Amino acid sequence: MKRTAIASAALAAATVVVANHASAQVSGDTIKIGMITDLSGVYADIDGNGGAEAVRMAIADMGGAVAGKRIQFVVADHQNKPDIAASKAREWFDQQGVDMLIGGTNSGASLAMAKVAREKKKVFIAIGSGTAQLTNEQCSPYTVHYAYDTVALARGTCATMVKQGGKSWYFLTADYAFGQSLEKDTGEVIKANGGTVLGSVKHPLSASDFSSFLLQAQASKAQVLGLANAGGDFINAVKAANEFGLTKKMKVAGLLVFINDIHTLGLNTTQGLYLTDGWYWDMNDATRAWAKRYMAKMKKQPSMLQAADYSAATNYLNAVKAVGSDDADKVMAQLKKTRINDMFAKNGEIRPDGRMVYDMYLMQVKTPKESKGPWDYYKVVATIPGAQAYTTKLETKCALWK
Amino acid sequence: MDIFGVPLQAMLSQLLLGLVNGSFYAMLSLGLAVIFGLLNVINFSHGALYMAGAFAAFIGVSSFGLNYWLMLLLAPLVVGAFGVLVETSMLRRLYQLDHLYGLLLTFGITLLLEGVFRSFYGVSGQTLEVPESLAGATDLGFMILPNYRAWVVLASLAVCLATWFVIEKTSLGALLRAGTENARLVEAFGVNVPRMVTLTYGFGVALAGFAGVLAAPVINVTPLMGSNLIIVVFAVVVIGGMGSILGAIVTGLALGVIEGLTRVYYPEASEVVVFVVMVIVLLLRPAGLFGRERT
Numbered sequence: 087m088k089r090t091a092i093a094s095a096a097l098a099a100a101t102v103v104v105a106n107h108a109s110a111q112v113s114g115d116t117i118k119i120g121m122i123t124d125l126s127g128v129y130a131d132i133d134g135n136g137g138a139e140a141v142r143m144a145i146a147d148m149g150g151a152v153a154g155k156r157i158q159f160v161v162a163d164h165q166n167k168p169d170i171a172a173s174k175a176r177e178w179f180d181q182q183g184v185d186m187l188i189g190g191t192n193s194g195a196s197l198a199m200a201k202v203a204r205e206k207k208k209v210f211i212a213i214g215s216g217t218a219q220l221t222n223e224q225c226s227p228y229t230v231h232y233a234y235d236t237v238a239l240a241r242g243t244c245a246t247m248v249k250q251g252g253k254s255w256y257f258l259t260a261d262y263a264f265g266q267s268l269e270k271d272t273g274e275v276i277k278a279n280g281g282t283v284l285g286s287v288k289h290p291l292s293a294s295d296f297s298s299f300l301l302q303a304q305a306s307k308a309q310v311l312g313l314a315n316a317g318g319d320f321i322n323a324v325k326a327a328n329e330f331g332l333t334k335k336m337k338v339a340g341l342l343v344f345i346n347d348i349h350t351l352g353l354n355t356t357q358g359l360y361l362t363d364g365w366y367w368d369m370n371d372a373t374r375a376w377a378k379r380y381m382a383k384m385k386k387q388p389s390m391l392q393a394a395d396y397s398a399a400t401n402y403l404n405a406v407k408a409v410g411s412d413d414a415d416k417v418m419a420q421l422k423k424t425r426i427n428d429m430f431a432k433n434g435e436i437r438p439d440g441r442m443v444y445d446m447y448l449m450q451v452k453t454p455k456e457s458k459g460p461w462d463y464y465k466v467v468a469t470i471p472g473a474q475a476y477t478t479k480l481e482t483k484c485a486l487w488k
Numbered sequence: 489m490d491i492f493g494v495p496l497q498a499m500l501s502q503l504l505l506g507l508v509n510g511s512f513y514a515m516l517s518l519g520l521a522v523i524f525g526l527l528n529v530i531n532f533s534h535g536a537l538y539m540a541g542a543f544a545a546f547i548g549v550s551s552f553g554l555n556y557w558l559m560l561l562l563a564p565l566v567v568g569a570f571g572v573l574v575e576t577s578m579l580r581r582l583y584q585l586d587h588l589y590g591l592l593l594t595f596g597i598t599l600l601l602e603g604v605f606r607s608f609y610g611v612s613g614q615t616l617e618v619p620e621s622l623a624g625a626t627d628l629g630f631m632i633l634p635n636y637r638a639w640v641v642l643a644s645l646a647v648c649l650a651t652w653f654v655i656e657k658t659s660l661g662a663l664l665r666a667g668t669e670n671a672r673l674v675e676a677f678g679v680n681v682p683r684m685v686t687l688t689y690g691f692g693v694a695l696a697g698f699a700g701v702l703a704a705p706v707i708n709v710t711p712l713m714g715s716n717l718i719i720v721v722f723a724v725v726v727i728g729g730m731g732s733i734l735g736a737i738v739t740g741l742a743l744g745v746i747e748g749l750t751r752v753y754y755p756e757a758s759e760v761v762v763f764v765v766m767v768i769v770l771l772l773r774p775a776g777l778f779g780r781e782r783t
Contacts, residue, residue, distance in 0.1 A: 127712065131612040261756055287751075290759040292716050295707070297505045298751035298758075301631065305498055321613055321708045329618075329634045329706065331625055346612045350708070355615075386610075 117412055118158045119145070119399060120178045122171050122199060123190020123214060125163035128292050128318040132344040133190040133214040136384050137395040141188065143379065144399035152403045153410050160184065164195045166291065171195035172202050179206040185412040186211065186402055188395065191317075193217035193264035200229045209414050209421075211398045214391045216316075216342060217267040221441040222477055225484035228414055229440040230421060233394040234364050236264070238475040239341050240272035242362030242448050246468070247310055248279040252337050256308035257286035258299055258323055260315035268314040268341055284308045292318060296326040304332055316342040321350055328355055344389045348451060348463045359451040365390040365430055366449065366464050372429035387461040397430035434472070439487040443472040494752055501631035502748045508637045510744020511644035512699055516717065517724040517736040518648055519695035522655065525731030526668045526688050529579060530587055532594040534721065535714030536601040537693045541567045541700025542709045543605055546616050556619040560701050567697025572690040579689065580682070598715070605711035613708035640702050647698065648737045655733055664688060723766045729779020739777060 121141055123133050138161045145157045160178065164171035171189070178184035179202065187203055189196040191214030203210035204226040211230045212220050218235040244255075255276055259265040265288070273283045284306045287299045300323070303311050311332065313323050320340060327333050340347075343361040367377035367387045376396070380388045405420040406412055426434030426442065434444035449464040457463060479487060494502075516538060523531045544563035548554040554562070574597060582589045622636045655661040667674045667681045675681050700714075707713060724743055728735030743762050750761040757764075769777060 126606065126611070128611065130606075131610045134611075287755050289755060292712070293759070294716055294720070295505075295509050297508070297637075298502055298748050299755065301498065301501055301505065302752065302755075305495075318611070318613060318708055318710060318712075325615075325706070325708065329625075329636070331632050331634075346610075350612045350615060352615060 116156045116158045116183075117152055117186075117403070117406055118160070118182065118184045119186050119188065119402070120175075120182075120184040121159070121161045121188040121190060121395075122164050122174055122195070123161075123188075124166055124192055124195075125161070127166045129166070129191035129214065129316070131346045132317060132389045133391045133395070136380075136386075136388065136392045137188075137190055137214070139383055140380065140388065140392045140396040141399045143383075144396045144403065147400065148403050148407075152407050155412075157403065164190075164192065166192050166195065168192075168194040168198035172198040175199045175202040176206075179203070179208050185209070185414075186417075188213055188398065190214040191391070193219075193267065194262055196220060197224060197263060200224065200226055203228050207414050209402065209417055211402065213394050213398060216264045218271060218477060219263070219267060221437075221439045221484060223483050225439045225486055227440075227486060228418060230398070230418075230436055230442060231440055232398045232442045233390055234342075234362070234446065235441070235476065236268040236271045237477050238364075238446050238470075239268060239362050240275045241475050242446050242470050243339055243341055243360050244272045244275045244312070245279055246360060246448055247337065247339055248276055248281040252310040252339070253281040254284050254308045255281060255310045255312050255339075256284050256303045256306040256336075257312045257314050258296070258303060259286050259288045260319055261288040261290050264316070265314045269312075272312055272314065272341060286314075289315070289319070293322070296323045297330060299323075300326050300330055300332055304330070304335065309336060310339050311336045312339045312341055314341050316344070317347065321347055324351055324355060344391070345387060345461070345463060346389055349386075349461065353452060353454045353457055353463065356451045357453045360467070361449050361451070362446055362470070363390055363449050363464070364444065364446050365393045366447065366466070367393075368462065368464075369466070376429045393430050397426070397428050400428065401426055437487065439477075439482060439484040441476055443476050445472050446470045446475045492753070497630040498752065502752050503745055504628075504631065504633065505637075506745035506748025507741060508641055508744070509747065510741035511641045511648075512703060512717070512740075513721055513724050513744050514648050514737045514740030515644045515695055515699040515702075516721040517728065517740045518651060518733065519692040519699075520721065520725050521728070521731055521733055521736035522651065522695070523689055523692035524725070525733065526664055527685055528583070528587065528668070529590040529689070530594070531689075531692065532591050532718070533574075533597040533601070534594075534693070534696050535716075535718030536598040537567050537571065537696040537714070538700040538703070538717065539605065539709075539711060539714035540570070540601055541697030542616075542704040542713060543609070543614075543700075543711075544697065545701040545704045546614050546709050549616060550614075556616075556701075556705070560698070563701045564694040564697040567700070568690040568694030571693035572686055575686045575689040580686075602711045602715065609711065611710050611712060613710035613713075616704040616709060618705040634706075636705060640706070643702060644699070647695070651695070652733050652737060720762050723762045727762075727766050727769045727776055729776025732776065732778040732780075735776060735778025 124130050125134050162174045186209040189199045189212045193215040196212045196215035200210050210228055213232045216236045218237040220231045257269050259269045287302050289299055340361050348356050367373055405417045409416045409420050422436045431444035434442055436442045447466050448468040450467050520534050541563045544566050545559040548559040618636045622639050625632045625634045671681045724740050728739035751758045
């Protein structure tokens, strides 16, 4: 009796799964947005469910329909594994009629998804991942790279620090596509500004302990420790740097820092830190208004990525509306000729290489005294015009922009 | 003086840091070894319970204003009590079945615990301050050692040795070991074996909770902190010999040191070196370094 009860419960659960699957397959007459990001791992707070909520807000703001068609939305977790991201993307394009794919955090996963989207001729918008390869060596006519990239991060934070006297650098680098890309791009900026790179040590993603790596950095006698990592790795590295007294001898440069990281570490540990960001909730009335709506749903302030998710989804849907079709070529053409003006970007432009170019900001973390309370963390030190922040036409290796 | 191109000073400091990490491995693998050795259960939820210990400390300090030292005592008790609950309500029913069932159950508990903490706290993590009496650092000449890390080594060594002593050298330990060899015979002497087994499981997971509290001030407290560590800890137990108490302690410390050295010579391999050692040990001594072949 007991066994039958369990069996029927399992069967019921299986039916629910199948039913979900079936309803998701109804396509053709809907505009379907898919999002594949890290929902459970180290990057889940900077994008994750908050990012998915932002896309839902964009869809709701369009009234749930565009060009007379209903808008559908599906989300999946790639667990920071490029192969899962690629196979999910393939399944969605082939079987579920997904028209546009948003790729969240993790550069390895985004590069894999961009390849699939190119093969299937579908619009792919990369938002959470940093690697500049997406619009350089590996650019594609169907890829749009929104928010930031490693080149912009390098030019923002690093150029300023070198100019302020931080001439010699040592890197602590996450050992995968994003970290390597960031180290390389930052290294070039350092050399261009007359500084030197003394060396680097590579650590695996979600490393358990940073103390040995930091001692090696300290032994290098460099003036600046560049942290070419993100999320939980960045947090643990900064914590250990404080604990071992490294911060007294070296300046620490966070090359990719999100507001969630500052929130975790607290201002005592992070005050004075320079970082580059593309968006901050407390910049103007439009950002504050949107952040307030987001806060009401998620109980925390949005990161740059979550705001970008909203903006990208909205602009995609507007492009679909303008051309009256979900044909990827037509939509891409429309996206590339329309300037982006919303709470996320002013006069943003999607270039032929797929890069969405807009102004970036050099921020400094406030001192505990300057901050008025939770989430009041940044002051804008400088605005970096988009044309200076990103790869230029002279530098690009992208065939689409020659 | 250089050792293979690395200055002696740097070498000494890396060895010491290896020892710090090794003491976490030792404490966690000790709990696993106790549980496996005495209950024959592969406790996959060990990492999640370590995380739960860290969170318990964080919650106690931030929400209830308790201090670190009290939590060092309280958190393992809470985690241990949770373990007792799990053992009496679920795990106990699986003893007569294959190992795999216990593993699956405890794996499920891991997913459950991680999910619960993730939905409440997200993955960015929480910060627990180092207690004031242990803040600061000591200059050892060859390196600056944060006082808290020194405390971690001392505390974990003390706990490990005490556990080893109780199980291997006292009459209580003898009863425990006898109870697992032949429960019926020991029961005939008037010993309540099921209760003894329950308390052993509770103690094993309390060790994980204790390690969690020790770790909380130095690493980011996140729901995933346990799963990042647990696979390495399992490898430590396998290398030391499944169920061997002394093996778990010695191997834990030794592997921490080996890992530390790898971080100097070839950092990219630092996360795999433990598994390379595991493969070599399994090829040469399938029962592990300190394990006895069971016939």
